Amino acid sequence: MVSPELSEPECDPGALTLDDFAVDERTGRVEACPQGHRPLVVETKRQARRG
Numbered sequence: 001m002v003s004p005e006l007s008e009p010e011c012d013p014g015a016l017t018l019d020d021f022a023v024d025e026r027t028g029r030v031e032a033c034p035q036g037h038r039p040l041v042v043e044t045k046r047q048a049r050r051g
């Protein structure tokens with residue numbers, strides 16, 4: 001399971017999941033939270049692959 005870390009001052013990131021956010025399916029980037037705010041930092045904890 002992916003654990004997103006969302007730094008978004010206007011909402012409680014702990015109450016939101018990545019599913020709640022609008023995600024660009026092409027890039028996988030989070031565009032906006034359900035309230036339309038822009039997250040400052042989005043980090044998904046994935047196992048980094050090298051190579």
Ligand SMILES: [Zn+2]
Nearest residue numbers: 011033035037
């Ligand atoms: Zn928000």
